[in-house]
Structures are given as structure tokens and as C-alpha cells.
Amino acid sequence: MSRSSTLRLWLRPGLLGLHAFAIASIAACVFMGLWQMGVYDSRQEHERADRQKVPVVALEGLWGPDEPFESRLNHRPVTVSGRFAPTSDQFWVSGKVQNGKSGFWLVAPFVVDGGSQALLVVRAWSAEAGALPKAPESVTDISAVLQPGEGARSPLDDNRVTGALRIPALINVLPYDLYSGFAISTTPATAEGMSLATPPLPDTSWTSGLRNLMYAFQWWVFGLFALFMWWRMSTESLEAARRR
Structure with missing residues (x-):
């Protein structure tokens, strides 16, 4: 046919x-x-x-430096009082993408009021890792979002750059009693001209x-x-x- x-x-x-x-x-x-x-x-x-609409609370009473990072703390917005450690204690974390560009987190220990414990705080995001910007001495109160430490192993090199924010790997490098997680600052004064790092969105089931x-x-x-x-x-x- x-x-x-x-x-x-x-x-x-x-x-x-x-x-x-x-x-x-x-x-x-x-x-x-x-x-x-x-x-x-x-x-x-x-x-x-x-999950993002949770009340902002003070870090004190919510979580201590000797306590593990629990799921209830993930993405939790908090306020912290204290002071930033000296500029030389800061470091960069590579491989952080923001707005489609790969760059670095500027991380600084924030010594919490009432002791020698320090919370690692992501001050800002930068496209390049150059000389460490001066730590903001006048900032004593910050708002931040808590995050669990990263799991990848990456040593801190001579330029104070690491590939992951892994708390156990930094305990022997920094002279502080570190919290088992870190925080991403949402206070513009901590960035001092740089871009604030964008906290990741909460995971959903x-x-x-x-x-x-x-x-x-x-x-x-x-x-x-x-x-x-x-x-x-x-x-x-x-x-x-x-x-x-």
C-alpha cells in the first residue's frame, strides 16, 4: 500500500x-x-x-563550647557578645561560591564574653585571598547564623588558606577553646567594605x-x-x- x-x-x-x-x-x-x-x-x-522563621536568641544559654553541634542548632540565628581576636589569627577558606563566582570566606575567631572560648565567624566573602584585613576592634555584638563544621580535611597553608572550615583541624592551630561549629555573620560592620557571606538555605526533607x-x-x-x-x-x- x-x-x-x-x-x-x-x-x-x-x-x-x-x-x-x-x-x-x-x-x-x-x-x-x-x-x-x-x-x-x-x-x-x-x-x-x-525553618528560617525561628526567633533570634543569644548564644549564651543555647550552646556551649564543650557541647556538640546538634541538629537544633543548624541554621539557627543568634546574637553573640564578645570581641574579635587579633588580625593574625584570621584565615581564608577557599572554594566558596557566591552569586555564581568562586571566592573565599574570611574567617575570624570571635572570643565570647565571659571566657576564653571562641566561635569561628565568617566575617565576609571575597573574590581573592590577599592580605588579611584588620579585625574590627569596635565590633562587640554581632548577629550570625550557626552552621556545622565542614568535614573535608585541609591543612592551613603558609598563606593562611584552607580548603574547608573543619573545626578539629583548627583546634591545634588556633590558641582558643573553639565551639564545635561556626557562624556566618549577618552584621554588615564585620565585613568592612567586603560582601557578607550568604548563609546556605536550610535543607528540607x-x-x-x-x-x-x-x-x-x-x-x-x-x-x-x-x-x-x-x-x-x-x-x-x-x-x-x-x-x-
């Missing part, structure tokens, strides 16, 4: 209705799946926002809004089934027409 004859069979009035129904069904399934995926993403964003995610896949399975049924019914009708 010629190609034109085959095309006429596919476009018979009896099949045009089936084609239209299949297109409408598949389009509806794709749309509903995308809509459910949108709902899933929205629930993820709402959960992330809920992929199971939040899981029902909507499953509904999305379900709709797409329905769409594939509609495609299969259209193909099967169309080919059977075409074979019957050829035999006639």
Missing part, C-alpha cells in the same frame, strides 16, 4: 475522533503532573521558610509534599497509558481497514 493510502487510513473520520481524544487526554495528564510538581515545590519552599510528588508521577503514568491505548487502537483499526 502506498504512503498516501496509509496516510488516508490514519486520517479516516473514525480515527480523527480517537486522535483528538488521545491528544486531549495526554495533554491533560502532562498538565496535571506539572501542576502537582509545582505544588510539591511550593511545599518544599514553605518548609524551608518555616524530600518527603515533604510526597503525596503531591506521587500524584505527579501517577498522572504521567496515565498519560503513557493513554498513549499506549491510542497506538494500539489506531493500529488495530488500521489493520482492519487494510484487510477490507
Whole structure:
């Protein structure tokens, strides 16, 4: 049978209705799946926002230098009173991406009031790691977001640059009793002309809004089934027409 004859069979009035129904069904399934995926993403964003909307509290009484970093402390906004350590105690952490650019964190020990304990504070982000900027002596109160220490091993080199902010690796380098996590400053005065580092967004469980995610896949399975049924019914009708 010629190609034109085959095309006429596919476009018979009896099949045009089936084609239209299949297109409408598949389009509806794709749309509903995308809509459910949108709902899933929205629930993820709402959960992330809920985790960010927590009250700001003083570090004192919330967490001590000899206590482990617990999940309740992750991304927790706090206020800290104390003073920055001397400029020479600062260092850079490489490989920190901000606004699509790779750069460095400027980290300084912040000696907390009432003892010799120090919290490592990310003062700012810089595109280059040059001479260490002078520690801000006038800043005695800061706001910051707590973060767990990083796990990668990377020694502090002669230029005071390290590849990861790993607390155990820095205990023997800095003359302070360090907290087991660090903090990213949100106080502009700590940056002194540089850009404040952007705290990472809180992690959310992929199971939040899981029902909507499953509904999305379900709709797409329905769409594939509609495609299969259209193909099967169309080919059977075409074979019957050829035999006639």
C-alpha cells in the first residue's frame, strides 16, 4: 500500500475522533503532573521558610563550647557578645561560591564574653585571598547564623588558606577553646567594605509534599497509558481497514 493510502487510513473520520481524544487526554495528564510538581515545590519552599522563621536568641544559654553541634542548632540565628581576636589569627577558606563566582570566606575567631572560648565567624566573602584585613576592634555584638563544621580535611597553608572550615583541624592551630561549629555573620560592620557571606538555605526533607510528588508521577503514568491505548487502537483499526 502506498504512503498516501496509509496516510488516508490514519486520517479516516473514525480515527480523527480517537486522535483528538488521545491528544486531549495526554495533554491533560502532562498538565496535571506539572501542576502537582509545582505544588510539591511550593511545599518544599514553605518548609524551608518555616525553618528560617525561628526567633533570634543569644548564644549564651543555647550552646556551649564543650557541647556538640546538634541538629537544633543548624541554621539557627543568634546574637553573640564578645570581641574579635587579633588580625593574625584570621584565615581564608577557599572554594566558596557566591552569586555564581568562586571566592573565599574570611574567617575570624570571635572570643565570647565571659571566657576564653571562641566561635569561628565568617566575617565576609571575597573574590581573592590577599592580605588579611584588620579585625574590627569596635565590633562587640554581632548577629550570625550557626552552621556545622565542614568535614573535608585541609591543612592551613603558609598563606593562611584552607580548603574547608573543619573545626578539629583548627583546634591545634588556633590558641582558643573553639565551639564545635561556626557562624556566618549577618552584621554588615564585620565585613568592612567586603560582601557578607550568604548563609546556605536550610535543607528540607524530600518527603515533604510526597503525596503531591506521587500524584505527579501517577498522572504521567496515565498519560503513557493513554498513549499506549491510542497506538494500539489506531493500529488495530488500521489493520482492519487494510484487510477490507
